[in-house]
Amino acid sequence: MRADRVFAYGAAAGLLGDLLLGDPRRGHPVAAFGRAAAAVERVLWRDDRARGALHTAVCAGGAVALGAVAARVVRTSPAASLALTGAATWAVVGGTSLAREARAVGRALEAGDVEGARARLPHLCGRDPQALDADGIARAVVESVAENTSDAVVGALVWGAVGGVPGLLGFRAVNTLDAMVGHRSPKYLRYGWASARLDDVAGWPGARLTAVLATLAGDDPRGAVRAWRADAAAHPSPNAGPVEASFAGALGVRLGGTLSYGGRVEHRPVLNGNGRAVGVHDVERAVRLSKRVSWLALGVCVAARLIAKGRTS
Secondary structure: OOHHHHHHHHHHHHHHHHHHHOOOOOOOHHHHHHHHHHHHHHHHOOOOHHHHHHHHHHHHHHHHHHHHHHHHHOOOOHHHHHHHHHHHHHHHOOHHHHHHHHHHHHHHHHOOOHHHHHHHHHHOOOOOHHHOOHHHHHHHHHHHHHHHHHHHHHHHHHHHHHHHHHHHHHHHHHHHHHHHHOOOOOOOOOOOHHHHHHHHHHHHHHHHHHHHHHHHHOOOHHHHHHHHHHHHHHOOOOOHHHHHHHHHHHHOEEEEEEEEEOOEEEEEEEEOOOOEEOOOHHHHHHHHHHHHHHHHHHHHHHHHHHHHHHHHO
């Protein structure tokens, strides 16, 4: 079986597996990678960019190498290659868990249980829930759904189409490292610099594809384009900006503004300023849009892989 077809069938199987099974409660491969990366950090950490770059190279390079070795071992067996691609895709995407956590917060808000929603929010994002009222929590959920559609699904599919199993594992490793050490804090400002920059580079194509597909699949394509063009560049993240702006325009809501991370207050630009404030019902609308974008991304990535293979044949 050709490599492009292996990716097509394997990625579809992996995405379907995520839809049916979600993430395992115990023994998740990404959690195992996180533990390994933390062990490397304990050995290497210094308040130094070079040490942080070495940490990034060891961890991300190790994930890519593991994927390359595994793919090489099964390369003579189409069935094993397909199974490996499917398992790798299932392991690195997280669309079902994203939807489950978003809906859990949404149900709490619908029931008027703001404290319950605050307790659940840290499962989804790093916002300080005590600083948020019901509308602020709903806005945080919609923003997290938008950003994680790119980080947890579309970006992985893009790099899987480019690099197969090594691309899938490498992207998830880079994204996980950014979540672990790439944030701006006194401890990681220098050490996490390389992980943060590599995540910006790796996330660039997936974020743009996510923004395009959200524009096409949303309720207001013109509004999504307008918000993307007008507001995305003002966002502090080069990748979250286009994604959140396009989701905001597609859903007709207003995102951005003041938020708090671990007691640190940030004043972010407003995205789609002409939109209305986010309501509780927008959580479900964002989840549905995320799912449409994810499956469209699979189709685009598979088609791109098939077309590229056809041109080189």
